[in-house]
Amino acid sequence: MHKRPGGLMSALIAALVVVLLVLLLGLGLAVRIVKQYEQGVLFRFGRVVGTRPPGLRVIIPFVDVLHRVSLRIITMPIQSQGIITRDNVSVDVSAVAYYRVVDPVKSVVAIENVRAAIDQIAQTTLRKVVGQHTLDETLSETDRINLDIREILDVNTVEWGVEVTLVELKDIQLPDSMKRAMARQAEAEREKRAKIINAEGESLAAAALGDASDTMMAHPLALQLRNLQSLVEIGVDKNTTVVFPAPLMTTIGELSAFLARETAAAATPAVPVPRTGAPAEATSTRPV
Numbered sequence: 539m540h541k542r543p544g545g546l547m548s549a550l551i552a553a554l555v556v557v558l559l560v561l562l563l564g565l566g567l568a569v570r571i572v573k574q575y576e577q578g579v580l581f582r583f584g585r586v587v588g589t590r591p592p593g594l595r596v597i598i599p600f601v602d603v604l605h606r607v608s609l610r611i612i613t614m615p616i617q618s619q620g621i622i623t624r625d626n627v628s629v630d631v632s633a634v635a636y637y638r639v640v641d642p643v644k645s646v647v648a649i650e651n652v653r654a655a656i657d658q659i660a661q662t663t664l665r666k667v668v669g670q671h672t673l674d675e676t677l678s679e680t681d682r683i684n685l686d687i688r689e690i691l692d693v694n695t696v697e698w699g700v701e702v703t704l705v706e707l708k709d710i711q712l713p714d715s716m717k718r719a720m721a722r723q724a725e726a727e728r729e730k731r732a733k734i735i736n737a738e739g740e741s742l743a744a745a746a747l748g749d750a751s752d753t754m755m756a757h758p759l760a761l762q763l764r765n766l767q768s769l770v771e772i773g774v775d776k777n778t779t780v781v782f783p784a785p786l787m788t789t790i791g792e793l794s795a796f797l798a799r800e801t802a803a804a805a806t807p808a809v810p811v812p813r814t815g816a817p818a819e820a821t822s823t824r825p826v
Contacts, residue, residue, distance in 0.1 A: 567599035607642040630711035636704040644699025
């Protein structure tokens with residue numbers, strides 16, 4: 539008689555526990571959390587009924603399905619592709635693409651796996667665009683190639699609700715033979731520019747020397763002053779041998795000849811010159 543109330547109480551407690559577990563399970567199935575950088579796409583009986591903004595969202599268990607789609611910019615590396623350029627040079631080109639979802643519904647309904655689809659189409663587009671350019675264009679016009687790849691990807695991915703924000707060529711691998719050929723070409727180009735610069739310098743120097751020679755022809759003493767300046771510059775180095783310029787030696791020789799003539803003229807006695815018109819005096823000697 540006293541055991542029946544206890545049995546009822548135990549059964550009641552067990553039933554309450556089961557109800558609580560069912561409620562907790564239902565609550566866990568009905569509550570969804572959409573993060574700030576996500577947006578939820580709600581399906582009810584397999585049909586899209588709309589999107590759900592970030593926050594705590596409640597759905598009907600076993601009836602609704604909520605797909606959360608990230609709206610952040612996603613970085614996707616494009617693996618290296620073996621490409622033959624328009625001038626028949628084999629190169630390996632890798633790139634990186636940045637994209638983001640702008641229409642969550644299309645990204646879920648229109649395409650099964652948006653990341654895999656963009657990866658595949660980016661690889662084929664990279665081969666197509668780079669193959670239309672020569673090697674020199676691929677190395678020097680990367681900005682235009684990046685823009686072309688991005689425009690082609692945008693046209694194909696707009697139906698998937700995805701926007702490609704940026705595409706950049708990351709690495710271009712050349713064959714070793716091509717690297718050596720380009721190094722020789724660069725060396726020859728530098729030698730050509732060096733010879734041209736040297737020739738231009740010689741031309742300017744010749745023009746300046748021509749102007750200087752005209753000035754020295756007009757002013758002969760300028761050449762002598764330049765020779766003396768050269769001697770001063772040589773004397774600074776304390777050299778034991780001094781090389782005199784030929785014009786200076788000629789000047790010294792002329793100066794020595796002039797001094798010799800002056801010395802000879804000073805040593806010769808002066809002879810009186812008779813006056814014209816005056817009779818000469820006769821002298822006679824008489825013995826004393």
